[in-house]
Amino acid sequence: MITAQKGTKDIYGEEINKWHFVENAMRKIFEKANYQELRTPIFEATELFARGVGDSTDIVNKEMYTFEQKGRSLTLRPENTAGVVRAYIEHGMHRLSPPVKFYYTGPMFRYERPQAGRQRQFHQLGVEVFGIDAPSADAEVIATAITFLNEIGLKDLELEINSLGCEKCRSNFREKLKAAILPRLDKFCDDCKMRYEKNPLRMLDCKNLECQSYLAEESIQNVIKSEFICTECQEHFEKLKSYLDELNIKYNVNKLLVRGLDYYNRTVFEIKSNSLGSQNAVCGGGRYDSLVETLGGIKTPAVGWAMGMERLMALISDFKVSRLDAYIISQSTKETLKLAQILRQKGYKTEFDMQGKNFSKGFEKALKSGAKYAIILGEDEISQNKITIKNLDTKEQQTITLEELFNKIE
C-alpha cells in the first residue's frame, strides 16, 4: 500500500468542514479589513529563502525541501513572507498608494520531525502590510489577527509582544549582550555558542534550562532589562501599546520574545494557546523594515504575521455544518435525477437514493443522511405529477405539486 508521506495528511470528512469554516471566516474578516488575497507559487528560487528568511536560521539550514531542476536550485516554500515580498518587488507595488495589504493561505513545507502541531506539509494563513512606518500598521495587523481569532471562536489566547529595536539600537544591544555573556559563554549549550556568533539575540529564547539559568544572572538580566532601544523605537513601541490598550486588546510584554527569522526588527509578537501541547504558538509575526531592500526592492517598511492552520483546527471544537435539505426516495432513476437537479438549482442541498431498492431502505438512508426532508417520488406521485414531502423531524407529510412546494417555501 502506498501511504501519505511522513508529516503529510489527507484532509477530509468532519475535518474539511472545519477548514471551510476557517477559510470562510478568513475571507470575511480580511476582505472587510481591505486586505487582498495574494497567491504566490509553492516553489521559488532557493536564494529567495536563503536571503529572505536568513541563513542563520534553522529553517534555511536544515529544514528546506530543495531540489535541482535544469541547473536551477528550487525550494518548496517553508514560509510565505519572502514570496510575498518577492511578488511585491517584482510587480513594482511600491508605486501603489500605501498601505499595500495582502493576505494569503496555502501549504508550506519544512523537513522536521513531525509531532503534535507540527507537520512537514502544513498550512499557514498570513497577512503582510507594506509601506507604513507608523505603529498604526502594527496595531492594525495585530487587531485583525485578534478579530479573526474571535470570529472563529477561539478564546483563552495570550498575546505577547516585544520590541527588538531598529538596526542601530539592535547592534548596540547585541554588543552589550555579548559582553555580558562572554564570561559565561563556555557554560551555554552548543546551539547557544553558535547563536552567540551568528545571532546572539536568539540565545534569549533558548529552551535549555541551564542556559535559562545563566541568562537569569544579574549581570545579564541588567542588560536584558535595560531600555536598550533608542528613543524613536521606544516611542514606536509605546504608541503600539497605547493603541492596543485603546482597542482593549490584552498583552504581555515579553522581553525574551525573539522571533526565529532574521528579518524582524522593532515589533515582534506571538499569540499562544495553553491547550495545544508543546507547539503552542498559534500566530507569530512582527515588523520587517529592511526585508524589501534586502531582496532588491527599494526600502519599504512592512509588518505581518502568519498562523498555523492545523493548530487553529486543533483548537476549534464547535462550528456549524450545513445540513442536507432534501433526500429523494424513488425507484425511478430518471425522475430522481431530474428532480435532484431542479432542487439543487433552486439552492437546496440535495441527495438521493442511488440504489433505489425499496421505500424502507430509502427512508433508512434518508434518516442516516440527516436530511430535513424526504421527498418521495413513487409511481403514484409520478403518475399524478406530484411529490410527497415528509419532514423527517416532525413526521408530517403531504403530497403536492412542485409548484406548490416552491410557492410555499418562497
Add this chain to the structure above:
RNA sequence: GCGAGUGUCGCCAAGCGGUUAAGGCCCCGGAUUGUGGUUCCGGUAUUCGUGGGUUCGAUCCCCAUCACUCGCCCCA
C-alpha cells in the same frame, strides 16, 4: 539530529506460549418490495506492521527493520 511509547479488520479493541484470533461500532444482505434510526437473523481478519531468531508450537518471548504517536530542538 537526539530521546520515549505504540503497532491485532475501515474504527475501537480482547487474547500475552498451545488446536477454528473474542466482542463492540460502521458497512452489507435478509425478516420488511409505499414509510423510519429500534429489534432479530446472517455476512465481512487463512491472520496479528515487516523480516529473521528462540521453541515441538508463536499475536504473545528475543533481535532487526518500517510506520505512527509524543517529547527535545525549532517554529506557525
